Amino acid sequence: xxxxxxxxxxxDESNDHLQSLNESMMGxxxxxxxxxxxxxxxxxxxxxxxxxATMGFEDLASLTHQMENVLDLVRNSKLRMQDFIFDTxxxxxxxxxxxxxxxxxxxxxxxxxxAIVTSLQAIVRGEVPNAGGAVAEVSKPAVKASDAPVFLxxxxxxxxxxxxxxxxxxxxxxxxxxxxxQLKAVRAYMVFDLLERSGEVIKxxxxxxxxxxxxxxxSFSLYYITQKGASEIQAMILNLSEIEKVTSVALDQxxxxxxxxxxxxxxAEVPTSAPVISSVSVPSAASSNTSAAREExxxxxxxxxxxxxxxxxxxxxxxxxxxxxxxxxLLIDRVRLEQLASEVQNGDLTETVEHMSRVSGDLQNIVMxxxxxxxxxxxxxxxxxxxxxAKSLDKKIDLVVTGAETELDRTVIDEIGDPLxxxxxxxxxxxxxxxxxxxxxxxxxxxTINLRAFHSGNHxxxxxxxxxxxxxxxxxxxxxxKKGVITxxxxxxxxxEEAHQMLFAAGFSTAEVISDVSGRGVGLDVVKSKISSxxxxxxxxxxxxxxxxxxxxxxxxxxxxxxxxIRLGSEKYAIPLSSIVETGIVKKSQIRTIHGNKMLxxxxxxxxxxxxxxxxxxxxxxESDEExxxxxxxxxxxxxxxxxxxxxxxxxxxxxxxxxxxLPDIQGISGATILGDGQVALIIDPNAFIK
Amino acid sequence: MAEDIKxxxxxxxxxEYGIEVEKVQTIERMMPITRVPKTYSFIKGVINLxxxxxxxxxxxxxxxxxxxxxxxxxxxxxxxxxxxxVGFIVDxxxxxxxxxxxxxxxxxxxxxxxxxxxxDGVAKIGEDRLLIMLNxxxxxxxxxIVHLESLEG
Numbered sequence: 001x002x003x004x005x006x007x008x009x010x011x012d013e014s015n016d017h018l019q020s021l022n023e024s025m026m027g028x029x030x031x032x033x034x035x036x037x038x039x040x041x042x043x044x045x046x047x048x049x050x051x052x053a054t055m056g057f058e059d060l061a062s063l064t065h066q067m068e069n070v071l072d073l074v075r076n077s078k079l080r081m082q083d084f085i086f087d088t089x090x091x092x093x094x095x096x097x098x099x100x101x102x103x104x105x106x107x108x109x110x111x112x113x114x115a116i117v118t119s120l121q122a123i124v125r126g127e128v129p130n131a132g133g134a135v136a137e138v139s140k141p142a143v144k145a146s147d148a149p150v151f152l153x154x155x156x157x158x159x160x161x162x163x164x165x166x167x168x169x170x171x172x173x174x175x176x177x178x179x180x181x182q183l184k185a186v187r188a189y190m191v192f193d194l195l196e197r198s199g200e201v202i203k204x205x206x207x208x209x210x211x212x213x214x215x216x217x218x219s220f221s222l223y224y225i226t227q228k229g230a231s232e233i234q235a236m237i238l239n240l241s242e243i244e245k246v247t248s249v250a251l252d253q254x255x256x257x258x259x260x261x262x263x264x265x266x267x268a269e270v271p272t273s274a275p276v277i278s279s280v281s282v283p284s285a286a287s288s289n290t291s292a293a294r295e296e297x298x299x300x301x302x303x304x305x306x307x308x309x310x311x312x313x314x315x316x317x318x319x320x321x322x323x324x325x326x327x328x329x330l331l332i333d334r335v336r337l338e339q340l341a342s343e344v345q346n347g348d349l350t351e352t353v354e355h356m357s358r359v360s361g362d363l364q365n366i367v368m369x370x371x372x373x374x375x376x377x378x379x380x381x382x383x384x385x386x387x388x389x390a391k392s393l394d395k396k397i398d399l400v401v402t403g404a405e406t407e408l409d410r411t412v413i414d415e416i417g418d419p420l421x422x423x424x425x426x427x428x429x430x431x432x433x434x435x436x437x438x439x440x441x442x443x444x445x446x447x448t449i450n451l452r453a454f455h456s457g458n459h460x461x462x463x464x465x466x467x468x469x470x471x472x473x474x475x476x477x478x479x480x481x482k483k484g485v486i487t488x489x490x491x492x493x494x495x496x497e498e499a500h501q502m503l504f505a506a507g508f509s510t511a512e513v514i515s516d517v518s519g520r521g522v523g524l525d526v527v528k529s530k531i532s533s534x535x536x537x538x539x540x541x542x543x544x545x546x547x548x549x550x551x552x553x554x555x556x557x558x559x560x561x562x563x564x565x566i567r568l569g570s571e572k573y574a575i576p577l578s579s580i581v582e583t584g585i586v587k588k589s590q591i592r593t594i595h596g597n598k599m600l601x602x603x604x605x606x607x608x609x610x611x612x613x614x615x616x617x618x619x620x621x622x623e624s625d626e627e628x629x630x631x632x633x634x635x636x637x638x639x640x641x642x643x644x645x646x647x648x649x650x651x652x653x654x655x656x657x658x659x660x661x662x663l664p665d666i667q668g669i670s671g672a673t674i675l676g677d678g679q680v681a682l683i684i685d686p687n688a689f690i691k
Numbered sequence: 692m693a694e695d696i697k698x699x700x701x702x703x704x705x706x707e708y709g710i711e712v713e714k715v716q717t718i719e720r721m722m723p724i725t726r727v728p729k730t731y732s733f734i735k736g737v738i739n740l741x742x743x744x745x746x747x748x749x750x751x752x753x754x755x756x757x758x759x760x761x762x763x764x765x766x767x768x769x770x771x772x773x774x775x776x777v778g779f780i781v782d783x784x785x786x787x788x789x790x791x792x793x794x795x796x797x798x799x800x801x802x803x804x805x806x807x808x809x810x811d812g813v814a815k816i817g818e819d820r821l822l823i824m825l826n827x828x829x830x831x832x833x834x835x836i837v838h839l840e841s842l843e844g
Contacts, residue, residue: 329742571726616728657744659727659737661775662831666729672737672744680725680739 007103010055012314014100017044019380021093026383029086038075045071048096057109060099066120067092073124076206088119090384156203156223160256163225168199169250171230175237176219176245185214190240195233199226218244317410320370327367328560328655328674334360335652335676368560372407375453375462378417379404382424382451389428396446397432403453408460412554415534416462419527423464423550424451426524431468431548441545443467459536460556465549471542473499480505500540504528532687535578561656563673565649565681566632568613569621572681573645574654574673579686581633581640583648588627600642602633607640610689615668621646634686641690656683695791698814700822701768701784703751708781709790709814709822716769716776718784721761738778740769747778753830754809772827788822790814795824 021044028037045067052060067089073079095113103109160170173195177187188211195201204211204222211220226233234248334357341353383399390397408416432438432447439445450465477491480502486494494502503524531538535555542548555561555578563574564583591609592599598609609631613621623629623644631642654673659666670685698709699718717740724736724747733752737744747767751758764783769776795812811824 325742332742618728619726659744660746660777662777663727663730663734663737663746666727668729669727672725674739674742674744678739679723680737680744682725682727682737 006055009314010051011100011104013051014048014096014103017048018093018097018100020044021048021096022384023380025086025089025093026387028081029387032081035075035077038071038081042068042071042075052109057099057103059110059113060096063092063095063099063113063117066117066124069124070120079123079126085123088116088123090388092116092120157256159202160223160225160251161253164251164253164256168225168227169229170256171224171226171233172221172249172251173224173233173237174219174221174245174247175243178242178244179218181242184216184218185212187240187242188212188216188220191237191243194236194240195222195224195226198228198233198236199224315370320410324367324371327364328657330360331364331560331653331655332674332676332678336678339676364560368409368556369407371410373410373413374405374407375413375416375460376404378413378420379451379453382420385421386424386428386449389425390432393429394434395428395432396435397428398446398448399451400448401451406453406455406460408554409556412460412534412556415530416552416554419530419538419552420462420464422523422527423552424449427464427466427468427548427550431466433469437469441469460554462552462554463549464552465547467547470544470546470548471500471503471540472544473542476500476502497541500542503540504538535576560653563652563654563683564632565652565654565675566630566645567647567649568616568618568645571616571618571621572649572675572679573612573616574652574681574683575632575634575643575686576683577651579634579636581635583630583632585628586631586642588629591629600631602640602642605640607633607642609642609644612643612645612684615689634690636687636690639690641686643684643686643689654681654683695789698788698790698822698824699768699784700786700788701766701779701781703754703782704756707820707822709788709824710768710770710827711824712787714770714772714827716771719767719769719778721765721767721780735780738767740778743776745769745776745778747780750779750781750830770827772831775831777831788816790816790822 021041024037024041024044028034028041031037045064049061049064049068052058052064070079070085070089074081074085079085092113095111095116099109099111102111164170175188175191177184181187192201192204192208192211201208202223202225204220206216206220210216224233228236230248230250234246237243237246237248334353337353338357341350379401383401386397386399427449432449433441433443435445438447448467450463452465453460453462455461473494473496477486477494477499480486480499481488481491485502485505491499504527505525528538531552531554537553539551539553540548541551562577564577564580565572565574567573586600586609590600592601592606594606598611599606600609601607611623612618613623623646629644630646630648631644633640633642635641652675656671657673658671659669668685668688669682670688671683672680673683675681697712699712699715701708701710719740722738724738726736727734727746733749735747735749735752737746749758759782761780762782766781766784767778768781768784769778771777794816795814797812809826809829811826814822814824816822
């Protein structure tokens with residue numbers, strides 16, 4: 001069978017499972033006794049194993065298999081999660097990730113994972129290198145019928161309850177097989193076979209599959225519905241050979257309800273009644289039983305993984321791009337039709353075109369939404385990253401993520417990951433102080449990083465806020481002066497906020513020794529330029545001693561923008577509306593020359609006036625002879641620049657097209673768009689004109 | 692016996708050139724070109740090819756031949772090499788021929804004033820017709836353009 005056609009599906013799904021593994025492991029680490037999370041992890045690992053085996057990726061399959069063995073012990077409360085196991089499992093997930101990455105890159109997913117496999121196997125054998133002496137225990141199911149070591153789900157519970165109401169006997173049976181029994185599974189099978197003849201086994205512990213595979217110690221227990229009496233059943237089973245002991249207890253409504261609903265209380269007795277094997281293992285078994293009971297006890301809180309997943313289909317991103325391209329052509333035709341209709345002045349035509357405009361407007365919204373992806377896809381790798389980083393730096397950090405469902409265009413999502421990683425690392429590394437420093441500063445030893453995303457207007461904001469030491473603006477300024485980024489005089493006039501922005505200055509981070517400003521600034525200029533290239537902006541708000549907030553502002557989408565079309569002679573250009581402050585007309589007399597540069601007074605400020613026609617060497621236009629010149633005032637941050645143009649054509653929604661790979665980067669031009677008449681107009685990048 | 696290849700034949704001045712048909716996407720009549728400022732003189736600008744913006748090169752300018760007026764015969768050959776889509780303005784393009792690879796010889800040092808590195812070889816067709824096979828990767832090599840520009844500058 002040709003597996004290639006399934007490969008992309010395999011990769012997608014593997015990534016999903018790995019993601020879920022990572023998330024669940026984080027969840028489990030925060031809440032180590034929640035066995036329901038172990039179930040989720042187990043299922044993911046199991047599915048991954050199956051998929052990998054089917055696709056022939058043996059190394060992947062065998063590593064997941066080893067993980068499964070460990071997880072299996074955990075979910076059956078035979079092994080208590082602890083740091084070493086977490087670390088090993090995380091390592092395993094990392095290894096799996098790199099294998100899948102290798103497969104993505106066309107490799108065969110082979111990797112040497114023998115070290116991890118060895119540690120996993122050691123864990124399964126119970127050899128956990130932990131000074132605490134918490135050796136993996138094979139704890140016997142705690143036995144006493146009333147203590148209810150076997151938990152029923154809602155369905156099983158109601159079956160039992162119903163059969164009781166119908167006059168059947170509900171028994172709790174526990175069978176212990178003799179130690180010297182050679183074929184435990186066969187004996188167990190005989191017990192089941194016998195029971196099935198005169199009733200029905202509702203639930204057994206361990207599960208029937210596990211019993212068949214001899215995955216039980218010496219005893220197993222089960223819930224059983226029958227017409228016969230408890231003692232009768234007990235005698236029947238004892239008749240089989242090699243059975244050491246049988247306990248059979250008939251349950252009544254009361255005790256059943258106790259099992260189902262009050263299991264928390266019931267299990268609280270377990271520590272006292274269970275055979276004490278080791279002082280460490282018992283509380284663990286008890287508490288994990290408790291949470292399992294809570295989970296399965298019927299009316300408990302909905303499972304964490306619950307909630308109907310929205311029904312989705314996977315779409316090849318290329319197809320979506322094709323759709324986008326086709327749609328942008330439609331948009332171009334629409335603009336053309338609107339032009340024609342306004343020329344023709346035919347009522348029916350105008351009406352039709354207007355209707356079409358509305359429909360295509362709606363269509364545009366939907367097409368845009370198709371490309372929207374929740375930022376979750378970027379955020380989801382951060383908790384793990386922060387955990388590892390905090391651990392390696394010996395800090396205590398709580399990452400609080402909010403607004404992960406906020407959506408952004410896929411093109412933005414693809415690009416935004418790296419800058420965010422950088423900012424987060426910065427926050428962990430330099431923002432949050434060490435535990436001792438925090439205590440000295442009277443703060444809780446656990447630092448908090450808030451990672452939040454939210455919509456505001458036509459933008460999405462992503463903020464990374466921590467309650468760390470904050471930025472010392474004086475130190476930053478000193479360092480900036482030393483590195484020649486600004487002069488002493490400039491530094492003297494700067495307020496705190498301006499000083500913080502210096503961290504993004506290009507020259508700031510190239511210097512070698514940055515540690516004197518707690519290392520902030522390393523590579524931040526790269527972050528800034530990356531975000532700027534996405535049409536976004538990043539700002540810092542910091543209070544010394546209280547913490548720092550990096551706020552990243554991003555456009556919703558990159559491919560369609562509102563723009564002002566202008567004319568320079570026979571040529572047309574588009575200027576993104578987002579950077580235009582104002583348009584206007586100036587008289588020649590208003591233009592001054594300072595140091596040979598043309599300046600203009602604009603709102604009590606002198607701003608430079610640029611000649612676009614000269615910058616672009618427009619062949620058939622020059623504004624220098626005109627008495628009155630149209631200007632466009634554009635902004636980059638706080639700085640303003642006026643650009644002289646010949647005419648305004650009007651405001652339009654334009655589809656951004658790139659200029660192709662062949663053309664080199666052209667200063668001042670960020671792309672092109674196609675106008676209603678089919679002509680190509682270049683898009684001006686005003687940022688390039690503002691230093 | 693080497694395989695036959697299909698070749699698009701076009702003219703620049705009196706010379707005939709060939710490009711393998713797989714590398715050619717379409718051949719268009721002359722269309723409005725939007726000038727792109729601050730770039731090489733032989734890049735005439737960009738065109739709208741059914742919704743895709745494509746840069747257009749005057750092949751005469753690229754090869755250092757004097758550029759001429761565009762006529763009815765002028766064509767834009769859209770080629771795609773290494774993920775780059777580029778249009779070539781040529782004097783005319785109206786032939787597709789089959790060529791045996793064996794009939795392509797390595798290029799002499801100078802053919803029609805064009806540097807040999809732009810050429811894949813020269814094919815002889817019939818008695819006295821010579822076809823110059825273009826090495827598109829070299830023609831579109833940007834590193835070399837910079838060099839060329841700096842020489843000119």
